[in-house]
Amino acid sequence: MSHDNSNKKKKMELFDVVTNVVVTLFAIINLFPLYWLITSSLKNSSDVVKMPPDWLPTTITFSNYMDVFQSQPAARWAFNSVLVSGVTTILVIAVGAMAAYAFSKINFKGKNIIFIIFISSLMIPKEIMIVPLFRIIQDFGMVNSYQGMIWPNVATAFGVFLLKGFFDATPNALREASRIDGAGEWRTFLQIMLPIIKPGIGALFILNFVQVWNDYLWQLVIGQEKNMKTLMVGTATLMQDLNPNFAYKMAGATVAAIPMLIIFLLFQKYFTQGMTAGAVKE
Amino acid sequence: MKLRNQSIKESLTGYLFISPQMLIFLVFLVYPIFEGIRLSLYQINYTSEKFVGLDNYVTLFNDPIFFKALLNTVVFVVFIVVLTVGFALFVSSAVFDKNAKYVSFIRGSYYVPVMVSMVVMSMVWSFLLNPANGLISYFSQEMNLGTVNLLGKTTTVLPVIIFVTFATNVGQAIILYIAAMVGVPKDLFEAAEVDGANRWHVITKILIPSVSSTTIYIAIINIIAVLKIFVVIQLLTGGGPNNASVTLMYYLYNNAFKYNQLGVASAVGVIMFLITLLLSVPQLRALIKDM
Numbered sequence: 310m311s312h313d314n315s316n317k318k319k320k321m322e323l324f325d326v327v328t329n330v331v332v333t334l335f336a337i338i339n340l341f342p343l344y345w346l347i348t349s350s351l352k353n354s355s356d357v358v359k360m361p362p363d364w365l366p367t368t369i370t371f372s373n374y375m376d377v378f379q380s381q382p383a384a385r386w387a388f389n390s391v392l393v394s395g396v397t398t399i400l401v402i403a404v405g406a407m408a409a410y411a412f413s414k415i416n417f418k419g420k421n422i423i424f425i426i427f428i429s430s431l432m433i434p435k436e437i438m439i440v441p442l443f444r445i446i447q448d449f450g451m452v453n454s455y456q457g458m459i460w461p462n463v464a465t466a467f468g469v470f471l472l473k474g475f476f477d478a479t480p481n482a483l484r485e486a487s488r489i490d491g492a493g494e495w496r497t498f499l500q501i502m503l504p505i506i507k508p509g510i511g512a513l514f515i516l517n518f519v520q521v522w523n524d525y526l527w528q529l530v531i532g533q534e535k536n537m538k539t540l541m542v543g544t545a546t547l548m549q550d551l552n553p554n555f556a557y558k559m560a561g562a563t564v565a566a567i568p569m570l571i572i573f574l575l576f577q578k579y580f581t582q583g584m585t586a587g588a589v590k591e
Numbered sequence: 592m593k594l595r596n597q598s599i600k601e602s603l604t605g606y607l608f609i610s611p612q613m614l615i616f617l618v619f620l621v622y623p624i625f626e627g628i629r630l631s632l633y634q635i636n637y638t639s640e641k642f643v644g645l646d647n648y649v650t651l652f653n654d655p656i657f658f659k660a661l662l663n664t665v666v667f668v669v670f671i672v673v674l675t676v677g678f679a680l681f682v683s684s685a686v687f688d689k690n691a692k693y694v695s696f697i698r699g700s701y702y703v704p705v706m707v708s709m710v711v712m713s714m715v716w717s718f719l720l721n722p723a724n725g726l727i728s729y730f731s732q733e734m735n736l737g738t739v740n741l742l743g744k745t746t747t748v749l750p751v752i753i754f755v756t757f758a759t760n761v762g763q764a765i766i767l768y769i770a771a772m773v774g775v776p777k778d779l780f781e782a783a784e785v786d787g788a789n790r791w792h793v794i795t796k797i798l799i800p801s802v803s804s805t806t807i808y809i810a811i812i813n814i815i816a817v818l819k820i821f822v823v824i825q826l827l828t829g830g831g832p833n834n835a836s837v838t839l840m841y842y843l844y845n846n847a848f849k850y851n852q853l854g855v856a857s858a859v860g861v862i863m864f865l866i867t868l869l870l871s872v873p874q875l876r877a878l879i880k881d882m
Contacts, residue, residue: 321789321790321791322790324791325685329686332686336696336697336701337700339700342704342712343707345715345718345719345726349718357724360724360729361729362726403611404611405612407609407612410608411608411609416598416601416602417601417602417606418602427616430620432867432868432870432871432875433624433867434818434867435620435623436819436840437627437840437863438620438864439843439844439856439860440630440843440856441622441626441630442623444626444630445619445626460618461619463619464616464619466612466616469612498608523710525821526822526840530848545710545826548717558714559715562710562711562714563711565711566707566711570703570707573702573706577699581698581766584763
């Protein structure tokens with residue numbers, strides 16, 4: 310019996326090893342398109358379509374990147390993306406933190422029902438309301454403007470959802486002590502509570518920044534002038550570009566991807582923290 | 592009396608703190624929902640609006656492309672969500688108890704495509720799938736299958752888009768599952784081991800049931816994400832060939848911004864809104880129960 314058991318155990322260990330080899334293999338295959346993206350962008354226009362392909366670029370050239378920045382306002386697109394993602398995220402944090410603090414620490418009438426309404430809005434993608442949203446922005450005269458790109462993206466309860474969890478984890482005594490010491494609610498919020506939830510704000514900043522950076526459909530309809538496109542939308546227009554050089558298109562896509570890759574490498578732990586803070590109950 | 596004043600004051604402070612979020616929310620989220628419903632009952636031209644009742648919905652239900660889009664969207668949702676949940680469970684249950692470096696490598700390599708966005712991944716895949724000079728065509732020639740145009744055939748276009756979307760987005764589910772599995776109490780596994788359960792039993796009998804709330808969450812966010820699938824369609828197929836890959840979101844976009852059929856587009860939006868509302872009910876129930 311015990312012999313049988315240890316045999317079984319060995320079999321299961323083998324099963325574990327095999328599954329992990331498969332998982333690792335898939336992980337590497339999953340990264341291959343990105344490898345191909347970056348190496349293709351460094352090839353010249355004839356090498357990129359060579360058959361059989363060069364698995365490693367034989368000659369490395371940055372001319373495709375030069376092309377992208379010379380023939381397209383790619384620097385402007387990048388600036389637009391940084392500005393729109395940055396400002397949107399700062400606003401999301403500002404209004405989200407205020408609301409999250411109230412939902413977590415202040416007792417007010419109807420709080421639970423309002424919170425549920427806020428959270429249920431997370432389920433509704435703004436894309437399906439693109440027609441009325443576009444007309445509202447049009448009425449405000451905000452088509453082709455940064456404001457038009459920013460405000461609808463601030464209308465997300467994601468910040469409230471995420472930061473409320475962080476406020477919930479802070480002791481109530483802290484707020485009470487601050488109030489007894491004579492600090493007003495606003496001062497308590499700004500000087501005592503906000504600094505404590507810095508990790509939450511960090512996680513929200515990164516998650517939201519990436520989300521707005523990668524936003525496509527809304528920015529596509531709102532930034533119609535060439536100079537008002539974000540990097541994602543501008544890059545996608547290279548697909549319709551008459552230039553048949555794939556290396557050039559891959560260079561454009563790489564320019565859009567690199568900032569996100571760097572952010573991910575630097576802040577990996579924030580992603581896990583932020584995504585799971587709202588979603589995973591322990 | 593003083594106490595009552597205090598509670599009124601507290602309430603006011605609360606409303607004040609939520610008011611900026613509330614205002615933005617009302618203008619850019621709640622109002623558009625009602626405005627969308629209203630617009631769906633109108634025929635809209637550049638300058639005029641005419642009330643037409645349910646005409647836009649009648650138009651939709653007489654348009655075979657709408658049903659094609661609806662059907663394709665359902666197919667995408669079902670296949671992508673099942674693939675995502677299944678594969679993410681497989682990956683995370685294999686790695687969740689391994690050492691931290693390995694786990695973070697796995698998490699990272701599956702999440703990087705999510706990071707770099709559907710736009711970038713669609714561009715790479717369009718190159719890989721290009722019939723003239725893409726890598727996939729090269730492999731098929733090597734295997735003597737001739738050049739293949741997977742995106743140009745009505746039979747292969749859906750599976751390819753399902754695969755591309757799944758491969759790009761599965762990383763998020765993997766991150767959520769690993770986090771949930773790491774949180775499962777260790778003594779459960781120890782008790783199982785004492786009882787002689789093997790890894791397979793532990794995974795199927797303890798691990799997967801323990802993360803069922805994460806499964807529901809992943810399923811719902813993915814259903815809603817796939818419902819609005821757009822980028823990959825626009826960049827890879829343009830809805831073709833012969834509308835074989837058109838989706839609801841793509842159909843909505845075309846009606847609104849190409850054919851200037853804003854009323855019809857709004858009607859599609861209302862239908863999609865009702866679908867998401869229906870789908871989010873279980874998640875909301877869970878949320879309310881938690882509170």
